[in-house]
Amino acid sequence: MTDAAGRRRPTLSAIASAAGVSAATVSKVLNGRDDVGAQTRAHVQRLLAEHDYLPATRQRPARNGPAGPHRTIGLIFDDFMSPYATELIRGVTDAGAAADADVVVGRFSDGSSGTDGAAWAQRLLRAGRDGVLVVTSDLTAQQTSGFSEVGLPLVVVDPVHTPQASVASVGATNWTGGLSATEHLIGLGHRRIAHLGGPARAAISQARLHGYRAAMENAGLPVDPRLVVDGGFGFEAGLELATGLLAADDPPTAVFAVTDVCAFGVVQAAHRRGLRVPEDLSVVGFDNTYLAPWVTPALTTVHTPLQDMGRYALQMLLRLVDGETVEPHHVELATELVVRDSSGPPPARVPAAAG
Amino acid sequence: MTDAAGRRRPTLSAIASAAGVSAATVSKVLNGRDDVGAQTRAHVQRLLAEHDYLPATRQRPARNGPAGPHRTIGLIFDDFMSPYATELIRGVTDAGAAADADVVVGRFSDGSSGTDGAAWAQRLLRAGRDGVLVVTSDLTAQQTSGFSEVGLPLVVVDPVHTPQASVASVGATNWTGGLSATEHLIGLGHRRIAHLGGPARAAISQARLHGYRAAMENAGLPVDPRLVVDGGFGFEAGLELATGLLAADDPPTAVFAVTDVCAFGVVQAAHRRGLRVPEDLSVVGFDNTYLAPWVTPALTTVHTPLQDMGRYALQMLLRLVDGETVEPHHVELATELVVRDSSGPPPARVPAAAG
DNA sequence: CTGAAAGCGCTTACAG
């Protein structure tokens, strides 16, 4: 029986020799029997921990076979109740199946992360992870450095912050996507275009926002600061921010939302105000998750190749696990506008419901 | 090692005596060695399944040992690009985190399933799975018996077919859900209520359909066979079937769709025909996935406790992994109607767009 | 408390 790194795991009797006691005594300690002296118990426990002992019954079955180097990687999300996460899971697990790597799904909030990066990485290592993929998470430098201290390969997908140079990452051309979404709306004749952004400190929010700004400036259109708001990536943020925008004096005729799910919130806000999409308000999302064509009206959005990003990130991670150097360290895959039914020309005049 | 009821699990040599072969031969069968005669192998496999054999190494390990590599369970979907799957993943991984079990996500189509159930189970066992959770999949009896033959615990979530008595399963009260969805529409005044069902052979489709029929009959309403159609659980099925229904001479004023995603297709079909939801057509879904409140109009649907089902299924599976017997073997969690914006009174007369 | 010894459940190299 060998561990993930191919080392032989110590047996109970090996621990016994190391501790200078009999195998029976070690067994008793392991099973919490009370007929063991306190000192002996403490001593044995220390050696068990030191040697990273694992009962044979808890190790993987010895089923042989030249099955190649089997690897287990962790895939960690802030939240996976979103179509965005679903697309990534699909890409990562597909690539995992192809490369004979197991993908263990988990969440940041599972309590395992904590502030001590090295301890967290150590736990993941002990749990058998050969590498870890973290998605859109608020990784601190302290946390990422924990991974390198422990020697656990790490790849970040869509890093919320601009990633440290040392951490491998996979993202998308968010700036270009924001540009083309906004250009699409300008091309339809819109002048008052709002941008409903994600958290201001997040790198992908900033890139999408600056794409919007660039398109407005290129077209010689002023950016009304009241039409540029930020909040979050989710439905609630979209609903609340759009409700505010639409209630204002001079409301926008189009909204570019930072994600598809955020755009759903905008559509809901429009509906509550009696506005039709796209007749009274055009809405453009971002990501083109599998849901975009399933809502009514089908959502115009910027396609982000999330499945490809997941696949790419997994392959990158496996190369790191295999001890290869990965160049380039940061990759951005191309985005592309997909026009559906939620965007159209602006209404001839200000919608009746406004004011 | 005894199970929860205090019964002893059969040992390998007990199986050997029962089969009239040596322990060595049984061991070879369990490990998929090829130096066993085909007849002998088949005979031994039958007895392993009959006696519900579980290798000692998979039974409950020493409690006080160091935290080892958590148990690893496989979570297998037909397709996880749906909010339904996302809810289940959330429940299963949450319970996994709490119970110190790793959840490895995979798909049926990963090529690993095949027709030889024992070989498939064997591969999963070799890949380190301590148990497997299969969701809504077309598991044949041949496949499920493969799991018991190799001693790999199996739990099925929302079994597409009525499960074999021997296979543990977790589902929901689909009949009751179909009943309350339909009663809701009847209570609003609808008389021509369509049911857009899932695949006819699927157990959950049938239960939801019969709930619909029961409600109609209880209310003394005739079931127009032209309004009861079946197809699939997805968006495309909803779109196509509803398009046909709405184009007919005497279209329904309400549709009860077999899933939320199918209901999205119905809403899209209504929109394309110029019908408003709920003014011209009421739509009720099933599952109450996280998306139901995010679409416009927010979807009236039957809440299915998918996260709870996932948690329950995982806990059930871990008990089987620990060598306990699980009673009851089949569990159905309660469903509950959630009324939102997609259902309302029927229009005063046939919508103008019809005919 | 401690450990020698017996034993359990399982696996495997090898003889037939």
Next chain:
DNA sequence: CTGAAAGCGCTTACAG
């Protein structure tokens, strides 16, 4: 193909 026999990792009843 098959199984007797040796052996592995672990546990436990019991003697000291």
